[in-house]
Every structure is written in structure tokens, then in C-alpha cells.
Amino acid sequence: MPNQLPNDARGPSLHQYRPHPDTIAISAGRPERRPDAPLNQPIVPASTYVGGDGTEWVGYGRYGNPGWSALEDAVGALEGGTALAFASGMAAAAAVFSSIPPDAVVVIPEHCYLGVASLAHEHAQRHGLTVRTVDITDTERVLAAADGARLIWLESPANPTMEVADLAAIAAGRPDGCLLLVDNTFATPILQQPIGLGSDIVLHSATKFLSGHSDALCGMLIFADGREELLEAAESARKLHGATPGVLEAYLVLRGIRTLSVRVRHAESTARTLAETLAEHPLVERVRYPGFGSMLAIELPDASAADTMINSLRLWVHATSLGGVESSLERRRRWPSELKSVPEGLVRMSVGLEHVDDLIADLRQALDLIT
Template identity: 55%
Template sequence: MTSDSPSPVAAKAWRPETVAVAAGRPAAEADAPLNTPVTFASTYVGSLDTTDGSLGYGRYGNPTWQALEEGIGALEGGQAITFSSGMAAAHAVLELVEPGSTVVLPDTCYLGVAAAVDQRAARYGWTVHRVDVADTDAVLAAAEGADLVWVESPTNPMIEVADLPAIGAALAGRVRLVVDNTFATPLLQQPLSVGADIVLHAVTKFIAGHSDALLGALVLRESDTATFAALQAVRRSHGATPGTMEAYLALRGLRTLPLRLNQAQANAGVLAERLAAHPAVQRVRYPGLPGDPGHERAARTMSGFGSVMSVELADAASADAFVAATGLWVFATSLGGVESMLERRRRWAGELTSVPEGLVRLSVGVEHVEDLWSDLEQALDPLS
């Protein structure tokens, strides 16, 4: 199966939990491997038949990538193309934006994407409009005459929720809409189904899920063959190809995504309530809390609230002390793994100034919730 072939799983009426386990497997034949093997190959034997779909060269395709692409595509309801990282996938999309274009970007989003847009804007004369993605009217107003609208939902690290159905319906056929679905995963929302043109995943995070594989992916509708071919061309020419072993690990991680996300999300709900009641915490940003500004919207448009949240403490010093005092929680700049992680985001010089100095992002893992809470509580109590 080539990477631009439709997934046979996508046509079946299976629920996402089943698709995560079944998609991207070899044909069920006697003595065939149950899982797609790792194919370590930079070079393939050539063919004089140019119509046989041969891979040609290691930068053009690999059976292990293609199995992962089938799995991700089936979950999102489209066709997927994988990259060496989430940022490589983001740059591939930006490579399609012409000089002089207008781009709409969240005013709080992943700092790597914000920097990439700013760099290209300076080089190519783009006009960039930054908006609050939770303000649907503002997004649609900024999108008038735009060439690309980029949305994260929930956003990183402010955990704001966009009304994707309303935005997608309004922009369909008018403006290319890209949605970073890393935090929600395909299990909680499928942006293509509500009007998005391209869905981005930092596969490194929830899909791979074990903090051991660096990958990214883009997913498009099966009918958008022209854009898909353009992104494939970017991947080939820029060499932003995924590692074969990384693709294998990510596909193995995909199999347990429903189980991991269910446990982590359940833990997050408990911890968010307890953190909101702690005197050292000024604010908890988590749409699962009834008082959160994104609660109604997330409840209406998503099938769960996810397992990433942010808390705001009094200042940077308090946040740093909190992070340093934890023991079970891992101080790390990532998320979506089985282990619980946290960090103060403004410790990064490139972080957007709209992010409060005392904000700590927490990625809740699958450990026992009481152990996670005990560790947070002992770190917070001295700050009260």
C-alpha cells in the first residue's frame, strides 16, 4: 500500500478504539506477521515499470511509515503523511503559503509555530493577524481575505478551546484551515469532519505516547489529492522523512492510545478539581472544570476534556519552586507520555509574552491519581 492509498479500515463502521488497534496491519494471511515489521532500507531495487508504484528510494517511502500513516489517517478520517517531527510537518504546511499572503494565527500557540510564522512573514512579506481562538467572531473577522487560518484547540499552553464546527463551517471552501489536534487527539475530535482542510499532529506526544519517538503528521481529506501531493513533494525535497524505528514505535503506541488517554483524562479531572481548591493556585486552566471558559464549548464539540492543563501560581519564583519540589512528576518540556510531566513555560526565552510568568503546564499521565496528587500537594503546601 502506498502512502497516498486510502485506508481499508477507514471505510468500516468501527469505533475509534477498534480502529486504533486494527489499522495499519499487514494482510491477515497464514504465517504473516501480525504487526507491520520494521523495514530498514535507504535503497530499494529499481523497476523499469514506472506504473507499478515502486518506492524508488528511501526518502520517498517506507512500509513502516505507511502503516503508521494508515493508522493515523483512519482515526482522523482522511489520508496521512508523516514527517520527522511535528515542526517538520508545520513547516511543510507553511511552505505552501505564497509570498505576500495573509496568515491568521492564535495569539497563544506553540512557540515553535509562532516563531516559524514570524520568520517566514519577515522573509516573504506575509501579513499576520493574531487572534484569540476562543473568540469565534474575531477568528472569522481576521479570516476575511486571509490565505491560511491556523488554529490550535485546545491551545498550548493556555488550554483555550475553539469552536471548530462554527469556524470550519464559515471558512469551508474560502480559506485553508489548519487545525493542530495534538492535545485533543483523534479520539476527542476529528477536525476534518467539521471543515478543517489539514490536521496536524505532533506524533511525538499522545499518539506515540512513550516519550521515545520524534515524529509529526498531517492528515487531509482523501479528495484533496493536489495538496497531499504538494506536501509529499515538500517532504521529499526537504528530506523531512520519519525515522523507520520511530514510526514503528509510534504505531505501537497508537495501539494503546485509547487506554492511555482514558486513564490520563480521568486522572486530570480529579487533579483539576483538587488544584482549583488549593490556596497556592490562582487559576486552573482545564475545560473539564464547569467554571472554565471553554467548558461548554468543549462539552459540545469534543468527546472528552483531555489530559493537559495549566495552573497559574503567584509568580515565576513560586512556579519554579513548585516544579522543583515535585518528585514523581517529571520536569520536562513535553507532554502526552505515560509519565506525568510539568514545566513553567515562560522559562523558555521564546515563549509568547501573553503566557503568564507563573503558568505551569501539566501533562497528566497514567500513574495512580492519589500518588500524583500527593506529590503535587506536598510541593504546593509550602507556597500557601
């Protein structure tokens, strides 16, 4: 099973319990242990495979790769389900939307990743999907909106505004037949495992924290036990739409996962200090920090103040992505299509692994230049 260590890696008692996520991140997705075998899953750059006479063969490069399988084993083990790898987080999201009936109802956060909101509304315009938006912090309203819905789509913490949902309460209170998907990109399975809280599907933009080095595009879907029909539909969508990850990208993400725990915990400690420090600055009107993880956002008086700060930074990187070892940030409303409910002066911040004192010093000197 993907959430267990290989047979030869288990000690006399390891098979009796699920290892800690810190251990899973290191041990899962490894090749079989035998003399002179590689410790890491090698890259297999193959588009074509030799045919077989049974059912257990790949056949073609769009249908599978040993590198994908290793990555899927590791992520599935971390999240407690069965994983599928995709070319990007948006490819994974598109695979989910492609399986939703055209006349269905989907509930999404009022604040969520721009790409997901755009995808949902595109399906509404083209296919008749009904999209209901809700404040995910209001559990009663989420459950009310879920009446008659096929899917609740949650981000917790939400991107870019950092709201947190009560995942367990929503999972327990949703109506029969309504699926729950949780985008766990920001929290990572080190800090939060939505399937254990009742989610049917977990999504990751593996480009972000799972990879951790800003060098690979990849997405993941993880399905809870008993959701084989959802898994099969997503795998079919991956094959038919060609949304497969590159073999190098799969290798890089799996390599990044080996240090996921230490990266997340170090960055989380720094983020807490930054949140406390920034809350005391007179120009910072609000700090949005959910209390865990390494993502936060601050609100400055307006777009001009935010842009001045960003353009004056020397260490922080102005970039639209996140989750790398380098600390990055951006004013989300610089994108014309960003949700209008996101404040103009909101700056989303992804905390990396630099020393906290240097990150604070850079922010202070940039904030001091705002007039």
C-alpha cells in the same frame, strides 16, 4: 481506503460503517493477513530499493517505506483522511508553510505552540507573509481576521493556555478559499476529529500522545478527501527537504497508537480529578482545563512560586515535552522566547498514567513548600 479495515478483516457488516476510533487504533495499519505473516508491520531499514518497470515502486528511502505507510494508514483512518508522516511535528508544520504563497495572509492563535508562532513570524520576515493573531475563543473575531486569508491555523485546546475554539462554526463560516488547519495533538483523534468538523488539514506532533512513551520524534499531516493538491504539495516538500521519519520512529509511534485509547481515557479521568483538586488549593490562582483530554495548566502567583513547586516535586517529571505515560510539567515562561502573553506563573501539566492519589500527594507537598 485508509479509514476502512482491510478486506479480510471485515465481518459481514463492518464494511457498512466506520469503526469506532478505539477499534481503528488497534486494527488499522496491519500487514496483510495470511498464514505465518507478522501481526505487526516489521521495521524495514532500507535506503535503497530494487527498481521496477512500472509506476508503483518506491525507488529510494527518502520517497517511502513500508513502516511509514502502515503508520500513515493508521493515522489517516483515525482522523478520517489521508496521512503523511514527517520527521517531527515542526517538520510537518514547515511543510505547510512552505506551500503558502509569500504574500498570503495566515491567521494563528494569540496563544499557540512557540515553534509554530516562531515559524509563522520567520516567514513573515523573510517572505512577506502577513500574520494575524486572534483569540480563538472569539469565533466572530477569528472569522473577521480570516477575511482575505489563505489559512486559519488553530490549536484546540491551545498550547499552553488551553483555550478551545468552535471548530465547526469556524469551518462553516470562513470565507471561500480560506483553508483550515487544526493541530489536534492535545485532543488526539480519540476525543476529537477535526476533519469531520470541516477542517482541511489536521496536524499532530506524533512525538506526544500518538507515540505516548517519550521515545520517538515524529509528525503527521492528515488531509481531508478532495484536498489532493495539498497532499501532493506536502509530499513534495517532504521529499525535497528530507523531512522524513526514521523507520524505528515510525514503528514506535504505530506501536504507541495501539494503546492510544486506553491511555487517553485513563489520563483524562485523572486530569479531571486533578483540575477539581487544584482549584481548591489557596495558592492556585487559576486552573485551565478545557473539560476533556489530559492536558491542563495552573497559574501560581509568580515565577518564583511556580519554580519552587516544580523543583520540589518527587514524582512529576520536569520536562518540556508531553503526552507520555509519565506525568510531566513545566513553567513555559522559563523559555525566553515564549509568548509574553503567557503568564509567568503558568505551569503546563501533562497527565500520565500514575495513580491519581500519588500525583495529588506529590503536588500538595510541593505546593506546601511555597512561602
